[in-house]
Amino acid sequence: xxxxxxxxxxxxxxxxxxxxxxxxxxxxxxxxxxxxxxxxxxxxxxxxxxxxxxxxxxxxxxxxxxxxxxxxxxxxxxxxxxxxxxxxxxxxxxxxxxxxxxxxxxxxxxxxxxxxxxxxxxxxxx
Amino acid sequence: xxxxxxxxxxxxxxxxxxxxxxxxxxxxxxxxxxxxxxxxxxxxxxxxxxxxxxxxxxxxxxxxxxxxxxxxxxxxxxxxxxxxxxxxxxxxxxxxxxxxxxxxxxxxxxxxxxxxxxxxxxxxxxxxxxxxxxxxxxxxxxxxxx
Numbered sequence: 001x002x003x004x005x006x007x008x009x010x011x012x013x014x015x016x017x018x019x020x021x022x023x024x025x026x027x028x029x030x031x032x033x034x035x036x037x038x039x040x041x042x043x044x045x046x047x048x049x050x051x052x053x054x055x056x057x058x059x060x061x062x063x064x065x066x067x068x069x070x071x072x073x074x075x076x077x078x079x080x081x082x083x084x085x086x087x088x089x090x091x092x093x094x095x096x097x098x099x100x101x102x103x104x105x106x107x108x109x110x111x112x113x114x115x116x117x118x119x120x121x122x123x124x125x126x
Numbered sequence: 127x128x129x130x131x132x133x134x135x136x137x138x139x140x141x142x143x144x145x146x147x148x149x150x151x152x153x154x155x156x157x158x159x160x161x162x163x164x165x166x167x168x169x170x171x172x173x174x175x176x177x178x179x180x181x182x183x184x185x186x187x188x189x190x191x192x193x194x195x196x197x198x199x200x201x202x203x204x205x206x207x208x209x210x211x212x213x214x215x216x217x218x219x220x221x222x223x224x225x226x227x228x229x230x231x232x233x234x235x236x237x238x239x240x241x242x243x244x245x246x247x248x249x250x251x252x253x254x255x256x257x258x259x260x261x262x263x264x265x266x267x268x269x270x271x272x
Contacts, residue, residue: 019146022176023139052146052165054172055235082269083165090242091235092220 003031008044011107015046020057029060032075036064041073044106048079053087065097078106132194137175137183137208145171145193152195159202160268166243167195167202170260173236174206174215182210182256192255201245204260212251215258217241 001018012035020028035043043064047053065075077099080088088094100106131152135141146168153164175191183189192207218241221234240247246261 019143021139021142021146021172022180023142052168052172054169054176055239056176058235082161086162086165086269087169087239090239 001027003027005031005035007040008103008107011042011044011110012040013044013046013103013107015049015103017049019052020050020060021052021054022056025054025056025060028057029063032060032064033067036067036071036073041068041071042110043068043073043075044078044103044110045075046078046103046106047081047084048103050081050084053084055091058087058091058093061097062093074110076100076106076109078103129197130195131197132192134190134192137179137189137191137210139176139179141179141191142172142175145175145191148193149195152197156197158264159197162268163202163262163264163266167204167260167262170240170244170262171204171206173240174258174260177213177215177236178206178208178210181213182208184211186210200264202262202264204262206258207255209255212256214249215240215247 001016001020001024004015004017006013014031014035016028018024032043032045045061061075061077068075075097077088077097079102080099085099088097088099098106098109100109131148133144133148135144149164149168149171153159153167171193175193178191189209194205194207196203215237218234218237221238240260243262244260245263248259250257
């Protein structure tokens with residue numbers, strides 16, 4: 001699994017290439033935590049080349065979602081493949097976490113509106 | 127086309143990819159297995175193997191996991207065999223997304239995913255190991271693309 005990070009406007013775009021399972025999920029967590037640690041609180045997780053995501057990856061997503069919102073930022077998901085989207089739907093996270101078809105849409109959405117998800121932060125729609 | 131596949135790997139997280147690859151290979155040889163069914167099988171096996179690695183062999187010398195896949199006319203039968211501590215996977219309630227993400231959340235979702243994706247689950251412990259069997263029926267709803 002590979003991770004590529006680049007800045008797009010105010011957002012950190014983190015692209016995960018490969019499979020996120022119990023072995024590789026800590027690497028994703030470390031990368032996203034590092035972004036938060038550097039003050040980059042607007043995060044987009046690009047799942048366009050993520051071929052597999054298990055509960056370990058889901059745990060990372062939920063943890064980073066909470067932390068980014070606690071810091072006044074947010075986490076968006078982009079370009080999830082059908083399998084990953086399937087996992088997100090099974091877990092019911094699509095109601096608390098915004099997903100987008102493209103990274104451009106996800107980046108553009110940051111700072112525009114936020115989700116109110118009781119326990120994961122406030123949402124105000126402009 | 128083969129109808130039975132099996133591999134044996136060390137009970138460590140590095141082996142997860144090999145188990146998923148075997149399922150991918152089996153599904154590619156059987157066009158009647160759609161992408162969603164294939165993903166469901168990989169997910170259930172991945173979650174179960176993660177639990178075996180994390181909990182089954184906890185405090186023991188590292189052991190192994192045997193994955194056996196049988197493709198039948200209308201279903202796929204997967205059996206995972208290990209030799210660690212018995213751990214019967216009981217169906218958990220739907221994880222509370224509003225709870226603070228903790229170490230238990232990943233395994234809670236893991237068992238939840240297994241029960242959400244598989245049509246049958248059976249567990250037995252015997253002298254020849256712990257056997258966890260999943261049944262996935264074929265012919266269900268599939269994505270239109272993989």
